[in-house]
Amino acid sequence: MKVTVVGAGAVGATCADNIARKELCSELVLVDIKEGVAEGKAMDLMQTAALLGFDTNIIGSTNDYTKTAGTDVAVITSGIPRKPGMTREELIGINAGIVKSVTENLLKHSPNAIIVVISNPMDTMTYLALKSSGLPKNRIIGMGGILDSSRFKYFLSTAMGCTSTDLQGVVVGGHGDTTMIPLARLATYQGTPVSNYLDAEALKKVVADTMVGGATLTGLLGTSAWYAPGAAGAALVEAIVRDEKKLFPCCVYLDGEYGQKDICIGVPVVIGRNGVEKIIDYKLNDEEQAAFNKSADAVRNMNAALDAL
Numbered sequence: 001m002k003v004t005v006v007g008a009g010a011v012g013a014t015c016a017d018n019i020a021r022k023e024l025c026s027e028l029v030l031v032d033i034k035e036g037v038a039e040g041k042a043m044d045l046m047q048t049a050a051l052l053g054f055d056t057n058i059i060g061s062t063n064d065y066t067k068t069a070g071t072d073v074a075v076i077t078s079g080i081p082r083k084p085g086m087t088r089e090e091l092i093g094i095n096a097g098i099v100k101s102v103t104e105n106l107l108k109h110s111p112n113a114i115i116v117v118i119s120n121p122m123d124t125m126t127y128l129a130l131k132s133s134g135l136p137k138n139r140i141i142g143m144g145g146i147l148d149s150s151r152f153k154y155f156l157s158t159a160m161g162c163t164s165t166d167l168q169g170v171v172v173g174g175h176g177d178t179t180m181i182p183l184a185r186l187a188t189y190q191g192t193p194v195s196n197y198l199d200a201e202a203l204k205k206v207v208a209d210t211m212v213g214g215a216t217l218t219g220l221l222g223t224s225a226w227y228a229p230g231a232a233g234a235a236l237v238e239a240i241v242r243d244e245k246k247l248f249p250c251c252v253y254l255d256g257e258y259g260q261k262d263i264c265i266g267v268p269v270v271i272g273r274n275g276v277e278k279i280i281d282y283k284l285n286d287e288e289q290a291a292f293n294k295s296a297d298a299v300r301n302m303n304a305a306l307d308a309l
Helices: 010-021 037-046 089-109 122-133 144-160 200-211 213-221 227-241 286-308
Strands: 002-006 027-032 057-062 073-076 114-117 140-142 171-173 180-182 246-255 261-272 275-279
Touching (some): 002 010, 002 089, 002 227, 010 027, 010 037, 010 227, 027 037, 037 057, 073 089, 073 227, 089 122, 114 122, 114 227, 122 246, 122 286, 140 261, 140 275, 144 171, 171 286, 180 200, 200 213, 227 246, 246 275
Parallel strands (some): 027 057, 073 114, 114 140
Antiparallel strands (some): 140 246, 171 180, 171 261, 246 261
16 A cells, blocks of 8 residues: 655644554655655654554655655645635635646556545635546545544533543534534534533534634644644545545535535545545534535635636
């Protein structure tokens, strides 16, 4: 099994680190456009192998995609990170060209690869990768909902004073501060509704904190977060390469599901060796469906910016 991570910045390197530690592949290629960065980080990661006990071979490459040939799963993290005060929408003009070029280069050498998109604005970049590549919709997957759901569970666990591993919580919709939809109604603590433990006001605050989770970290760090996004990307890779049939909220192409067509947006899906294997219908209530429709409209507005490029 071979995995490629394009973009050796903080998110890409963290994703690669998680993939190597879990031994999800025999060969891991790290690619970056900046001279020496991918090679240096690959070497640094390889020097942890004896300490951490993994056997994955990690190779660094400065923009040489021939080294990615035969990749089974490719993760795209390329693009500039979000700066304080910058919206994901403002990233479109710069990152669209990068993601399109990376997708083309990957598929030139690995035509059967499944592609995981982390680059922001993620919903639009996932849509761009799908449309520009012509790949079947099961092979282009945006990671965002996995990260947003992990943040949702973090804020729930903080409010409830419990471990996040005992919680189930899903975020659907767009991967943006105003477009994501934490499904508080369906969140549970070991099978019981979290509303049994949090009043409406506390739960409302958890939802609000989740929606600005990325912006909060950007304000604190001065750049985008990387530990959780990298781990979320690796979790998606793991579900694919190990054929886990795992239920994850991911940004995928809809063709009538959830009342939407011709859009990539976050919904619950089953992930396995073929990528997206099934879209799960959560039976949203009227309020949730209205929020989802509004989120889809916002994502379409972002997608429209691609026409001007």
